[in-house]
Amino acid sequence: MTDLQNIEPQALRKLIRDKKVTGHTSGMAKGYIQANVVILPLDYAYDFLKFCFKNPKTCPLLDISEVGEVNFSKYGKDADITTDVGAYRVYENGELIETPTDVKHLFNDQMVSFLIGCSFTFEHALLEAGIPLRHLEEGHNVPMYITNIPAEPAGRFEGNITVSMRPMTMKDAIRATEITTHFKNVHGTPIHIGNPADFGIKDLENPDFGEPVKIKDNEVPVFWGCGVTPQSVALDAKPELIITHAPGHMFITDVKDSELSD
Template identity: 50%
Template structure:
């Protein structure tokens, strides 16, 4: 089954394909209408501090759900979710260093691990497309460009590090509409955190991305920067917890929640 088939699938059906090992790549555009989520898994002794970090940094880390220690299910996000198998590619971190990428973390699972699921920009991108706005990375067949800024997050316990952003270019008129639309979705990053002048947030060469792909920005367009769910990975690299598991960029948990229910107005 190819990617186009996933455009007609539900979140549950996509998870089953991922669990069977049939899909290990990014999930952008799959199961339209369904909320996708970023992942961070940490030991229980760090869980309270990370939850507080999310509360203090709601733009990059909008917490959708967390698991009970040692429990791989997340019933509030969907039926039969197993966080050990239902993401296409995971990253394993030790002491702040990403040591491997794997497609199943069953053998790494422990009774003290807590999974945190965070809102993802795939949800607000669907709202932008529904309004007729074009997304350059889609048009160019690329992944959204992601940059690490020099803007610090608010620290909590041992957790600290830089804000990571994703960028989408729009004309000024389109930018106003994009801000209005994404403001309705605070649980999936909400409105942009910066507009134009990337050097003001430490981005000096937009052709050099930290994840995803560089895209064209026309002379009559402004780059809009949204807080990004890759931020926890930059925080893990800076904070160096002994053990952590995240999703690989773009490889999300596809839930049973509907994007339309995330809008606050």
């Protein structure tokens, strides 16, 4: 059986491309950056670039492809963004219409692909520090919630930010904050610790994306900005076409997470 924790990125991307790995990628290719994916028509690319620039906590931009290209010179030279994500979401005019395992049939030479930092990247550092992560212990995707906090609008893109949540003791939450200070390009420090109602989350048992996790009596919910935010703002921007990764199904890059740590 393949050791997916310690596999090289190129090998993991091939398994994903060949549909041999189809689940969420948290904990895979340990030590390498994982990225959220947004693919847009060129006409929307500049507005989305501005949106990322204005919202670095939720949309920390790692790289942009050349127009019509399926790879990234630094983050995945031999990659194919249309096949190397385990599951995609396809929106037309703000409506989710398809969740395919590749998007070759939708890609054309006027598309631009964006890689956005993902909190899965700093999870390795948290685990190395002895901070347990409940979603990994329970074997499923991290829970994500749409908040009532508006993102900074840019052109045609506006909407509320999405956050991921990991329960921790307050002691571990403080340590996690210190550790993620060094990962500014992949969401950085938490945006909130404690009461989810403070920013409009009514029920932690019913995340908007991912699966719920158990929160113990001595733990508090810790929330980070989440790169699923573009999916929620897509519902408002209503571009004729936007393709994203399905939550938890990340693009595995060739760059080590240590390269993003300062």
